Amino acid sequence: MSELDPKFAREILKFGDGTFSACYNCGNCTAVCNLANNDNTFPRRLIRFSVLGLKDQIDASLDPWLCYYCGDCSTTCPRNANPGDLMMTLRRYLSSSYDWTGLARKFYTSKVFELTAIFILALFILLLFVFFHGPMTTELTPDGGVQLNTFAPWKTIEAGDWIMAGFLSFFLLSNIFNMYLKVIWRRKDLKIPVSLYFSELRHLIIHFFSQWRFSDCETNQDSFFTKVKNGEYTYWFVHFLLMSSYVLLFTMIVGFLYWFQTDEIHPWWHPQRLLGYYSTFGLLLGTIYFIVLRIKKQNEKSKNSHYTDWTFLTLLFLTTLTGILVHLFRIGGLPMATYYMYVLHLMILFPMLMIEVPFSKWSHLAYRPFAIYFSNVIMAAQQKTSQK
Amino acid sequence: MEQNMKNSSVKVADTLILGGGIAGLEAALNLANTGHQVVIVEKDLSIGGRMIHLSKVFPTLDCSACITTPKVSEASRHPGIHIQVNTGAKKLAFDAKGHWHVHVQTEPRFVNESLCTGCQDCERACPVVVKDEYQYNLVGRKVAYIPFSIASPRIAAIDIENCILCGACEKACVPGAIDFSQEPVQTEWIVKSVIIASGFTLFDPDQIERYGGGKFKNVVTAMQMERQLVPTRPFNTVLRPGDGKIPDKVAYVLCAGSRDGTVGNPICSQICCMYSIKQAQLILGALPMADVTVYYLHIRSFGKGFDEFYQQAKKMDVSFIKGKIGKISELENGDLMLRYEDIASGKIKEAKHDMVVLSVGILANRDIEKISGLENLELDPFHYLKQRQEMSNPFKTNLPGIFMAGTASGPMDIPDSILSAGAVSAMVTKYNKGFVESIINSLTISSWNE
Structure with a gap:
């Protein structure tokens, strides 16, 4: 079971600006992404994790590193939620979550x-x-x-x-x-x-x-x-x-x-x-x-x-x-x-x-x-x- | 009080309505029936607006033209209603006595309206074929043409931009109605009030590159599908335009051009879900063996009977899949591959369809902004007319004496458009009745926004 943490989005926003909470879950970003596949289905999954505050899932996810910021998701996002930028922010977040020194x-x-x-x-x-x-x-x-x-x-x-x-x-x-x-x-x-x-x-x-x-x-x-x-x-x-x-x-x-x-x-x-x-x-x-x-x-x-x-x-x-x-x-x-x-x-x-x-x-x-x-x-x- | 000059005249009426669609007609009939003198100014060749071109209305599946045409003919014959088609408003001016002076210009149709019988001899004689905009470019039409079979007035016109001036129509016309010497005619209407019922424009999906950018032949707009489903349809069945094949697997792509910030239209168009569900049912009636899939983000079946209508479509085996279509690619045989994330399973999927219908959204009709004298008209961020007090004083613009009806104020369906026309008729009746030249004028203006 995972714990929901609605405040976790604020924690992510410390690592970069973001409008990901505008997401209405249409899946456009994942469908236009050339790098996503059914083993690594991003970015929408990660947006969902971020909005809901599923910290454990984010920490265990490799998807942000598999994203190379082609940008198609951000240019076509109907909500201008900028999924590509969230992936970048999550890479910063993950870098610090791996680092045990703080x-x-x-x-x-x-x-x-x-x-x-x-x-x-x-x-x-x-x-x-x-x-x-x-x-x-x-x-x-x-x-x-x-x-x-x-x-x-x-x-x-x-x-x-x-x-x-x-x-x-x-x-x-x-x-x-x-x-x-x-x-x-x-x-x-x-x-x-x-x-x-x-x-x-x-x-x-x-x-x-x-x-x-x-x-x-x-x-x-x-x-x-x-x-x-x-x-x-x-x-x-x-x-x-x-x-x-x-x-x-x-x-x-x-x-x-x-x-x-x-x-x-x-x-x-x-x-x-x-x-x-x-x-x-x-x-x-x-x-x-x-x-x-x-x-x-x-x-x-x-x-x-x-x-x-x-x-x-x-x-x-x-x-x-x-x-x-x-x-x-x-x-x-x-x-x-x-x-x-x-x-x-x-x-x-x-x-x-x-x-x-x-x-x-x-x-x-x-x-x-x-x-x-x-x-x-x-x-x-x-x-x-x-x-x- | 008529002063006639060559090609220009000054006339007086109570209310002028910009737009002869269903909202404009409904308001005109309401007002004329209560004794007001009404003018309808329509930029198209026929009144009836969008509704006259539709097949059925949701959720009742009543015939759309059968609701529109009685109103159209009633308005055309009504002694209190004056209709000017092929006419656009150029300038509006507010005078010291509180009247609006509306300068309109009737473009020449190069056919004498009183002589033309609508026999279509000119149409048969004309050698030039161009795309038929009234059939949404699915088929062609002549350059000398009756706009469409149930047009009102049913009078021919000559599309002078594409005309080669061969004179064939002139020779064929028995009453001699063809008149190439016509010139634009100016009219100045002095009225107490104006209703803007200018309707909407359809979103052009060609700007969406990943849906083919208009290059895929078997990707059509919902309006093109609508035309294939009406009694006056261009083909005698539903078929895909690329090769004339009768489609087996039809896909509907919802929110194509609405709720999408990247195309500049972030709001919901309010009608696409329901018209797509309606068309899906009609397709199943026309092609019982076809599979219809609707790709949606959220089905907004908010009105009375709408959700039952949605459930009915599901029972008819229309598939509904949640997920925005990310990309469409065209295969060699003209079939189309749709790539999407199936939100229910979280998996990326590809589906093959032989015809794709883009459920395009609607946009504000921005022609209103081009009229001189309306620079101060307040618009909302999406370029629809702004209602100052939506709750207490609905359908009033910020300018005294100018009202709005139908989709000029925002996206809405047909019943709501008719409802708004009814409401605005009552408001205009009150305004016209209380209108006393120059005495009440200052009072009217100061109390306009209360």
């Missing part, structure tokens, strides 16, 4: 809390550099670059990276485990053979790297080239570019800093520089593209921006920008500018990773593929039971 909830519901946290973390980095930085030499390397590793030795930075990565993984993984408890473990009606967790694992990997589900938003019969020409893959492509750049850069910084942060200036075709350029290009293009979309508000999924969307995009953009400047100052032989920019770069990068990855917007990079994985596991299990 920090995600704070970040999502209080601007002041989020900004303060950013400043404290930035200050922390600043103080670390003030007290522990290496010698600020103005002497240049033989090929005219700045001796960045004297100021900030990669070994020290890497140690910091590892500590940070440990924190991030611990929180993110424990949140994913919490998600697993909510969506599978606590459901009494499910009996899942262990083998399914392995056989369905491919979905996790495919969707983490490809985000191909975005392209399911378009179901018209046009040929692939017409779709490309009409820009139907543009959003997916830019998103993919941004995500792959991020993953690549994160791997290089955390795993291969000795190779990535060098004082030696490599020729332009060196893999270190090419990979770095690809990533900065992807991040720069991606953040600018999404910022412009959110300012223009022309397509449905960019119409409603939460303040956390803006913090995330701004931090990512500024990280990229300062990173590019560090690179330019370093090969341009400007020691002091390089050092200051490097500190600034880390002052933005560190809070962004610490806040966004486990507790805020960036966590969707884990929740989305895991949701697809879990939902495939559930579907496969249900298929097996129905066959018996």
